[in-house]
Amino acid sequence: MGAALLSLIGTLVATYLYLFKLGLIPGLACGTGGCGTVQASPWATFAGLPVALIGVVGYLACLGLALIGLQQEGERRHWSDALLLGGSAVGVLFTGWLTYAEAVLIDAWCRWCIGSAVIISLLCLCALLGWRSLRPAP
């Protein structure tokens, strides 16, 4: 349940950042100005795609997997939880790289990006706990 809720919140945060990137939202609430610097930096795109858009797609995939997991039982749920754990772990690594870029390469902090980093970390933790609880006993 926690994973689904976190995925939904993450989707909303990533969508907010993506709309800001598109210029549909002129300024972010509670921003420090760092989000504009981060979004305009070369690290705001990955493989030609805006990082915020990758976040929207990633969080939606996690939301889908979390909802599927809630509908499943036994072995099937074990697989959906394993996929969610793998996906969120990739998300943590990706976000870790972006946070490193903010700290060292861009030298600007975006509060919403840090919020997303916290969300994906908690999501990964939830997925790990869910996966471990369903792991067959040895």
Place this chain on the structure above:
Amino acid sequence: MHTIDGQRGLGMKKFYYLLVVVGVVGAGVIGWQVMSTKTVSIPANVTVTAADTAGFHGYMIGSDTAPVTIVEYADFQCPACQDFDAVQWPEVYEQLVATGKVRWVYKDWPIDGAHRYARLAMHAAACADDQGRFWPMKARIYAYQTQWAFGGGQLGKFRDYAREIGGDVGQWNSCMESAKHAGRIQASYEEGVRLGVQSTPSFLIGGRLYLGVQGSDQLRHTVDSLIAARPRAGGPPRAETR
């Protein structure tokens, strides 16, 4: 067993309701932000009134008693102006303005056809000037020219710069929405046209117009020549001796 399943089903139902509520509220807040975004446009070809230029003679820096005044006509979206600001201006400031030789006056000269965000940038700087922050805003707008000259969200980017230089963002927003400095920008443009400005940057030095980027050495040479040619107080110009 049946009861436990029933309770679980009820709990899941409540959870799905919670998800829907969070999703709808979140989407609503984001949608509201998008819909309530006020568009700001700075009109060109406005009729200039006396009030637009009352007490304003350009953005000035340097000593009031400096022997030479240089007026720069520039466009924030012009790459040559950005180049001048990044490469020449620090030396010009150090060698001519800070030494008291030159009083520098910066004036807007938007090239509307080619630079669609120039007036918005100029107005952003004018609103920063209302808070005594023109020069740091000018530096930031030029430094980040490649960020805002393309793509979208220019107003948000300028707002970020205003925040980063320590400005009052609420006051800056109100200033931008009012477009109150549109006439001042237009007045500077028309003044430049009358003087013969055709491109940016252009410099008015000692009554003569210099078109295009001037190097700091060139400017120093021109300024030193003008200072040397000035009549000295208390008598006729001193004869040159070798």
